[in-house]
Amino acid sequence: MPLSTRLCALSVALFGSASALAADIQFTSKLNEKTDALVVFQDSEQSNAFKFLDRDTRKQLNKAMEADKFSGDYGKVVEVLAPVDSKHQRILVVGLGERDELDSAKMAKLGGNLHAKLEQKEAATVSVAFKGVNGQLSNHELAAQYAHGANLRDHTFELYKKEPNTHSMTYNLSVDDQGQTQAEYTTLSHIEQGVFLARDLTSEVPTEMTPVDFANAAKQLEQYGVEVKILEPEQLKSLGMNALEGVGRGSKEGSRLVVAHYKGNNDTPIALVGKGITFDSGGYSIKTGKSIARMKSDMAGAAAVLGTVKAMALAKADVNVVAVMGMAANMVSENSIAPGDVLRTAEGLSVEILNTDAEGRLVLSDAMWYARTYYKPEVMVDLATLTGSKIRAVGNRYAAVFSDDEHLISEFTVAGKAVNEPLWRLPLGYKDMLKSDIADIANVGSGGPGATTAASFLQHFAGETRWLHIDIAGNALASSGKGEVSAGGTGFGVRLLSEWLLSN
Numbered sequence: 001m002p003l004s005t006r007l008c009a010l011s012v013a014l015f016g017s018a019s020a021l022a023a024d025i026q027f028t029s030k031l032n033e034k035t036d037a038l039v040v041f042q043d044s045e046q047s048n049a050f051k052f053l054d055r056d057t058r059k060q061l062n063k064a065m066e067a068d069k070f071s072g073d074y075g076k077v078v079e080v081l082a083p084v085d086s087k088h089q090r091i092l093v094v095g096l097g098e099r100d101e102l103d104s105a106k107m108a109k110l111g112g113n114l115h116a117k118l119e120q121k122e123a124a125t126v127s128v129a130f131k132g133v134n135g136q137l138s139n140h141e142l143a144a145q146y147a148h149g150a151n152l153r154d155h156t157f158e159l160y161k162k163e164p165n166t167h168s169m170t171y172n173l174s175v176d177d178q179g180q181t182q183a184e185y186t187t188l189s190h191i192e193q194g195v196f197l198a199r200d201l202t203s204e205v206p207t208e209m210t211p212v213d214f215a216n217a218a219k220q221l222e223q224y225g226v227e228v229k230i231l232e233p234e235q236l237k238s239l240g241m242n243a244l245e246g247v248g249r250g251s252k253e254g255s256r257l258v259v260a261h262y263k264g265n266n267d268t269p270i271a272l273v274g275k276g277i278t279f280d281s282g283g284y285s286i287k288t289g290k291s292i293a294r295m296k297s298d299m300a301g302a303a304a305v306l307g308t309v310k311a312m313a314l315a316k317a318d319v320n321v322v323a324v325m326g327m328a329a330n331m332v333s334e335n336s337i338a339p340g341d342v343l344r345t346a347e348g349l350s351v352e353i354l355n356t357d358a359e360g361r362l363v364l365s366d367a368m369w370y371a372r373t374y375y376k377p378e379v380m381v382d383l384a385t386l387t388g389s390k391i392r393a394v395g396n397r398y399a400a401v402f403s404d405d406e407h408l409i410s411e412f413t414v415a416g417k418a419v420n421e422p423l424w425r426l427p428l429g430y431k432d433m434l435k436s437d438i439a440d441i442a443n444v445g446s447g448g449p450g451a452t453t454a455a456s457f458l459q460h461f462a463g464e465t466r467w468l469h470i471d472i473a474g475n476a477l478a479s480s481g482k483g484e485v486s487a488g489g490t491g492f493g494v495r496l497l498s499e500w501l502l503s504n
Ligand SMILES: [Zn+2]
Pocket: 280, 282, 330, 356, 357, 358, 359, 360
């Protein structure tokens, strides 16, 4: 692509028109009766929230529910087309399941799935009868989560399509308390903006999302009061960050360290460290399988921590959070590092590169050192699409979490459940598997579980700081939409980190 087109595509991506228009969401006290579709709910105790409908319509719904053996199970839908006495083209009766099991995660997922269903039907206006709906959470929290799920599902990456999806939907949710619901949703909408940024950065193709492109995207956050710093290869070398610098050596632009700091208070900062391999060929230990075509997503950890900083800045949250992102393209050229090379990290430890495809831990080692040295964080959390071994261990529904800090593990596990980004703990404790004949440590283990030896490698660079590592391999790029997640970059981690930052 010529440079001018390229810059244009990039700026489109950064300013958001790469995506379909977001849904328009209104909370009201009165239901809009003139919309294309109406959504009403019923739980498994058969108590429903559509007593407001006229007698004939209710009769029609009840008959359809009976014919479909619908008993209010969570996520089940009965659809009635063109009800005789109604202005709506369709009414959807949606099962809520057991009320005492109805939480934020279930509601967001429901909002996402119903959005996809209504989008398929090309509904332009939708009323959702939320009045009287309660569960584990109050009416305003559940309604806000429903809208959150719908809007998250609405976002797709359309930049390369001849006919981008321009369909937009207007929602009218009638709720118990308009003001409280709006306030609740406003916070969630800031988190959405962070998720959308992370998704767009992840979905963008590798030659359009290099370390420099990513750094430019981070710069955009300055308008929200975020302090952004970018370190170039020469600066990395002079600070001794040779592991980060080395990984990017085979690419034209080289590596970058990108720092984005949102200081919402004067507390000791929380550091979020992200792996940002904008394309991972594997280097000379080149990847051979089909998975190489998904390797634009190897920067999803960096995208997620940057998205989280954006969310916190937009929300003007009372947190002090700094994202430190190690960015490089792991390419093959005569300048690339070779298997057998030794790189010295800023920490001082030398690393023998037994496999150039185990590069994520190298960029993270120096990024973690930088975060500790320059920000002395209270807690350091790193996010990385780190190992295939993690996918074999826990699949792509869970992210794997590693830490010796029981409090952090339990806080993050709770946060993950609340936002449908669940975590499964795997052990640390294989530091001794990283022996090298020539250097202090090797970058891959001589046997041992791969996700854990990678985490154990990182542990060398955590120092005395409270530290938690999240391996999001397999979570970053979805081949199809599901719940509140649309196909493409998922933004996995933004909601998890935001939930944890805002509730701890
Ligand atoms: Zn790799």
